[in-house]
Amino acid sequence: MNALILNGGGAAKPYRDIADRAEAWLAVRKIPAAYFDLTGMEIKPCRGCFACWTKTPGLCFQQDAMGSILPHLAKADVILWITPIAYGGYGFHLKKALDRSIPVLLPFFVKIGAEVHHPMRYGTEARLAAIGILPAADAESERIFGELVRRNSINMHARALSLVLHAGEENASWEGRLEPLLAGKEN
Amino acid sequence: MSAAKAVLLVGSPRGHQSASRRLGLRLLQGLSSRGMTVETHSIYGDLDAPEKEEALIAAALSADLLIFSFPLYVDHLPAPVIRTLDRIASERRENLPTFRPRLTALVQCGFPETHQNRTALDIMRRFADLNGFTWAGGLALGMGGAAGRPMPEKPKGMLRNVLSALDQAAAALAGGGTIPEETSMLMGKPMMPKWLYFLGANWGWKQQARKNGKKAGRALDLRARPYA
């Protein structure tokens, strides 16, 4: 198994601590993880050109730091996102990388349930955990965040869970809440 | 009293080809013909030009009605649109605004189902609530690929519902109201049968690849796995 951790909150508290503990949690389970602090990475915005689907299949024409993340994304079985919650959604830094992730999809339309989506280029069906941080409880933002993660999981053919931590809660033990992520996956 | 000002921020990187841009401009046309002053800025166009970005933020802060029009990217707003929201939020916090502008959003996506845009609209509404804007309702549509073409003057053909809905929305917004639920429903009606859009899209990708392959002088493998 391979894991990928994308930290959209940077070295500031509590993001770096959460990332460290997530890494340790994976290490105990002998799952090697690639780690990226997105805040320091120059990742240009997606240009919406679909060259990665119809010109250079699987490759983005833009040469920048995203090139170091995509190979890991292609083979990740477990994906962890860490991000401040902005208006219920992901923060800018995580999102700039997600927008540039579509090279790992195929252009074709397929049906999933009653909806149309794209197949995964590498056939991976990953497990996704999204950890969102809020300064204080905010029921509506948390509802939207959970729904967004659920929608992403359909698009990514992934099983997913979302976890919201309020300021201060990162010090408590939250790793147990990641446990369902690995259920049914062989080490 | 001077005319109320509507500011459109387009959040697509695709310039003049963008469906978001065409739809947003059509809404703006309806507002301007009803007496509003209108202004358009491109979020992506201003990314590499700091002075343009400042002008965009200043315009956004001066609007009586702020309109965002963008494509759905990974079930969410395109990243640069989030950054623009962050900028607006921090400016409004610093300058403790006393007036409550209205905010609306127009979201369209490539998949055929309009409801896939719902989370993005929820995020826009949450942004409005948290930052002292009055949410004036939102518009969403699926099959966005079919909206990125020149539009007829009057509502007709495939775009008839979309164009009627944009006109209804403009009437409501120019009158100081919010977009009625029926208008949002009309906007979101499928432009064609789903199976047709589905077939058209899959055919379109292959056509595109064939064309690009020809240019490159070799057949392209659309299923290539460069990182396998």
Ligand SMILES: Cc1cc2nc3c(=O)[nH]c(=O)nc-3n(C[C@H](O)[C@H](O)[C@H](O)COP(=O)(O)O)c2cc1C
């Ligand atoms: C990076 C990226 C992510 C996208 N994600 C989605 C998505 O999650 N759901 C969807 O239906 N369409 C998605 N699309 C398709 C666009 O929403 C669609 O092509 C839209 O019509 C583009 O609008 P524009 O012409 O204004 O740029 C995505 C496109 C890109 C480039």
